[in-house]
Amino acid sequence: KTTRAIVLDEKRNTQLRLAAVAAMGLDDSPDTDALMQITIGKSTLLRDESLRSLIGAHFEADDQERLIKLAKQHTSTAPAIKRILGQQFTSDRPASTDTATWLKRLDALPGRGDATVGERIFFNQKIALCSHCHQVNERGTRVGPDLTHIGRGSSRARILEAILQPNKEVSPYLRPWVITMKDGTVHTGIAMRRGGNAEVYLGIDGKEIRLDKRQIKTKTEGHHSLMPEGLAHTMTLNELRDLIAFLMKSR
Numbered sequence: 001k002t003t004r005a006i007v008l009d010e011k012r013n014t015q016l017r018l019a020a021v022a023a024m025g026l027d028d029s030p031d032t033d034a035l036m037q038i039t040i041g042k043s044t045l046l047r048d049e050s051l052r053s054l055i056g057a058h059f060e061a062d063d064q065e066r067l068i069k070l071a072k073q074h075t076s077t078a079p080a081i082k083r084i085l086g087q088q089f090t091s092d093r094p095a096s097t098d099t100a101t102w103l104k105r106l107d108a109l110p111g112r113g114d115a116t117v118g119e120r121i122f123f124n125q126k127i128a129l130c131s132h133c134h135q136v137n138e139r140g141t142r143v144g145p146d147l148t149h150i151g152r153g154s155s156r157a158r159i160l161e162a163i164l165q166p167n168k169e170v171s172p173y174l175r176p177w178v179i180t181m182k183d184g185t186v187h188t189g190i191a192m193r194r195g196g197n198a199e200v201y202l203g204i205d206g207k208e209i210r211l212d213k214r215q216i217k218t219k220t221e222g223h224h225s226l227m228p229e230g231l232a233h234t235m236t237l238n239e240l241r242d243l244i245a246f247l248m249k250s251r
Contacts, residue, residue, distance in 0.1 A: 004034045010041075015116075018049050022120050025053030032057045039070055045117070048238075051080040055126040059085075079236040090233045096164040099157055102232075106160075106241045117239075118246025127234040128243060133204070133227060141206035143190065144174065144227060151248040159247050163240075166227035176222045177201060182215050190226070 006012055006020040021038060024030045030053050038050040059067070064085065071078040082089035094101035106113075122130045123140065131140035134147045150159065161168065179187045179201070189201030189209050199216070201209040204226055232240055 004031055007031075007034050008037060014043065014045065018045060018120070021046060021049040021053055022124070025049075025055070026125055028056065030054060030057045032059065032063065036063060036066065039067070044074075047074070047077065048080065048117070049120065051077060051084060052121075052124060052127065052239075054084050057084075076238070083236070089236070093233070096229070096232070099161045099164060102160055102164065103157055105237060106244070109237060109241060113241040113245030115242070115245040115249040118242035118244070118249075121235065121239050121243045122246055127239065128231060129234070130231075130243070133206075143202060143204055143206050144225075147247060154248075156244055156248060159244055160240075163232050163243075166225040166229060166231075167223075170223065170225045174225070176204075176224070176226050178220045178222065179211060179216055180218045181211070182217045187211065188226075 003020045003023055007017055007024065009017070021035065024035060032054065035050040035054050035057070038046050039054075041047060067081045067084065071081040079089040094105065119136075121128050122136065125131075130147075133143040134140050134145065135142050136146075136148050138148075174190060176188055177191055179189075179199075181187070187201065187203070187209050189203045192200045192202050192208065194200070194213070197212055197214055199211050199213045201211070203209045235243065
């Protein structure tokens with residue numbers, strides 16, 4: 001069956017449907033009609049996943065009205081719907097340096113973090129963006145540290161702090177270099193190895209950059225992380241809690 005058929009088939013396994021809904025979100029122009037049908041269904045999991053997949057979709061006026069009505073019916077969906085409609089949904093959040101208050105906000109949410117949902121958020125291409133630079137169980141892109149077992153030696157607070165303040169602690173071997181070539185081209189990557197007339201860097205896309213060092217004009221080592229600041233603000237608080245639950249489970 002097509003992805004659309006799986007998404008709309010209520011007899012299908014929920015996890016399969018969730019995977020199909022998430023897959024729809026990978027499209028630059030997702031199937032708005034199918035995803036909107038899911039938002040009015042009974043399953044909260046499917047509704048939330050469809051709202052993530054609708055980011056970047058084109059909406060007609062009646063679709064926007066349906067979303068506003070949905071936000072009133074299910075107040076927990078309001079932040080995700082505001083995000084879809086391009087409205088501010090992260091107001092009144094603590095400073096990024098106040099990890100303790102962030103944790104209190106997360107702990108005050110009803111229910112518990114869902115690691116299964118967090119896994120889908122980790123690999124989401126529109127929010128969080130974790131898999132753009134990290135891998136879990138060999139899935140994702142290898143630029144930053146592999147996070148497969150990060151839950152073994154890290155607390156929730158430590159993981160949250162790393163998300164909120166990516167530049168607080170940057171290992172020397174993960175510092176990015178900016179290399180300008182004699183022909184004017186500029187490359188950014190993490191130093192991997194040097195030998196002979198070549199220098200190899202790992203680019204932000206996870207691909208190796210092999211440069212002729214005889215053609216290098218300048219090199220500058222950065223002291224910031226390739227991980228951008230503000231990724232927590234691409235997520236609702238529930239999504240952030242679910243993401244941390246997934247990372248803590250990665251033991």
